[in-house]
Amino acid sequence: MKTLVFALPGNEALAAALAVHLQAERGEAVIRRFPDGESYVRILSDVQDQKVVLVCTLHQPDQKLLPLYFMANTAKELGAAEVCLVAPYLAYMRQDKQFHPGEGVTSRYFADLLSGTVDRLYTIDPHLHRFHHMNELYAIPAQALHAAPIVAAWVKAHIDKPILIGPDEESLQWVSEVAGLADAPYLVLNKTRLGDREVQVTQPEMASYQQHTPVLVDDIISTARTMIETVQHLKQLTPQAPVCIGVHAVFAEGAYEALLQAGAAQVITCNTIPHISNGIQVDALLAEAIRT
Template structure:
């Protein structure tokens, strides 16, 4: 049975359809003192797949409660799908007394599940923090589906050299184009940081800026501005995890993005493609 967290209801429903498994209907309540209560009043079976993006502190608590609730309801085996893992960027301590938050969260999840499935974790090494078997699914290829056919000399750009693989994945899925990445340049006098494509010319070309996550949109909007200044024909912003906090959408549109494309690992207005097929393969 597929058990959705409140932030992942559409994805859970799509996954239930892909796998042919029944979809549970949890309830998400709150006590007068503000504490949350996630329950699974109707659960039938000995195996549960909890699907919950942890895009807020409340979502983390809800996930732990759902894991415990399905155990109480009789599940003998629990798989936890974390489409988006919050705190995954805090994968090391950056100063004395600071936590490795990704490790703390992974250990908490591990206590209530037999297996974990992640989708494009920002830092792949976070999988090592879990105390149960973990599978990381690469779902970036689905981002190519909504792109228009016949892009003009398409160029797929990653935010840095280390992320070039995700740009290559989307390019390969699209079936045409080149890949490149942005380089950062710091002005020695002012300390200001500027970004630019490392090699490829962009004038007159359609450019797809690819990233695993867009949070505030500041870095990507700056990159888009550079592309437009250099004469790019159209610029598309695509990401697996469209966090798009605060005014990120406005920043990107203001910078000249023609379209923002995200998946349903975090359910936003731009979540036009689903990672459910990739997750269904992992759950077989």
């Protein structure tokens, strides 16, 4: 059984890298929009009895979901043996409970939708908080891979004397793992969220780490308010300009630029979402999981 790797729009670079790692063929398809905004999908490759890998990271998911749904179902109708989704960033994970009356638990609804669309899912560091395992949400085999080892390898290779800083208590387990793998000390701060774009972060205790480079690590950088406030604290506490690392470069409009303007020496992300800050590659990590 051959493996065919298809890129949905915007995912061409990652799909090409995965095809090389997997020694797989690139699938050919036409995906476009009609003038009325509806999606058109046509698969040109022969997928009969083949393993189809659809590469589609799911930031800004609402505009991506229908083409993905149509691609997966077209592949199944054309006789694909298995349809796998590689979604390095997985959307709709943070609404994991009803916070206010009348809300929906959209993480569960989204999981139901994807579970009925593809046969298997691969993602990286999804925001698992109240749900602790992917199988609590997904009815298909869904593998959550972890970027901690490759983030730690980047830190070891590029930062001479790091002190890792996590933004809140939720980050403790993840930041401690990266720190352990990078042979570096770490601190975890307390964060209070006041709104979608406003947070309060406690000051880190930097007295013992004046010669260390602060490395702020988080899974998602969206508005960047947490990192911006932490960077502003650090400017008053240490002479070393901080480096900011995020797994997923979600970045609301202007957030990346604001983080650099706040005083970050460097902003580095994994290539789970295409962005100018991508400096840590997840290609081999994903390929290894797909092979096994």
